[in-house]
Amino acid sequence: MRPGKNDHVLAVLEGAADRAHLEPFTKARLTPRSKARISAAFNHCREAALDLERFFAHAAADARDRGLHRRLYEAAESASELAGALEDALRSIDAFVETSGTARGALRRVALETRVAVRGRTDALVLREIDDAMLRAIAVYDRALAHLGRVPPGFVDLVLAQRTRLAHLHRDLARPSAPS
Numbered sequence: 001m002r003p004g005k006n007d008h009v010l011a012v013l014e015g016a017a018d019r020a021h022l023e024p025f026t027k028a029r030l031t032p033r034s035k036a037r038i039s040a041a042f043n044h045c046r047e048a049a050l051d052l053e054r055f056f057a058h059a060a061a062d063a064r065d066r067g068l069h070r071r072l073y074e075a076a077e078s079a080s081e082l083a084g085a086l087e088d089a090l091r092s093i094d095a096f097v098e099t100s101g102t103a104r105g106a107l108r109r110v111a112l113e114t115r116v117a118v119r120g121r122t123d124a125l126v127l128r129e130i131d132d133a134m135l136r137a138i139a140v141y142d143r144a145l146a147h148l149g150r151v152p153p154g155f156v157d158l159v160l161a162q163r164t165r166l167a168h169l170h171r172d173l174a175r176p177s178a179p180s
Helices: 007-020 032-062 066-092 103-119 123-148 153-174
Strands: none
Touching (some): 032 123
16 A cells, blocks of 8 residues: 555544544533633643643753753643643633633743753753642642532543643653663
8 A cells, every 4th residue: 555545534534533532522511600610720721731831842942961851842742732632622612712821831931041041051950940830730730620610520531631641741750861
């Protein structure tokens, strides 16, 4: 089989698989109050994920160790996937989607750059900043879970799964890099 011969078939199958995770959201009957809660909670989580994505990319540029550099870029991609999943879910219920991170996140990135400029590039500094950023993002997800209240379980499950993924990412980034 020539490469690309069945690309259109694969695209259709992948599209169906991509939409399958949205089924619990599109079939849910939401009250205006539930939709507002979901929208607020998901957008706060999305902003946190976008902040992390940008923070990881900035931190990767400051990392000296190649292994840490690579892990931070992978973490940025992971945070981008989290934000994308939340965007898909918000769009599936016709809710407003935040498209940027927070001003606080931008200030933290500038603060990191300033500390690196003043103290010099050290992986210990980068890791401390990453630890703080991860704990803040996890706290946003915890507040979102508390805020969701009584909404269909699929919505809570998405936030809980993402919070768990962030906790694993936090643990993985806290480990020392293998020599490269």
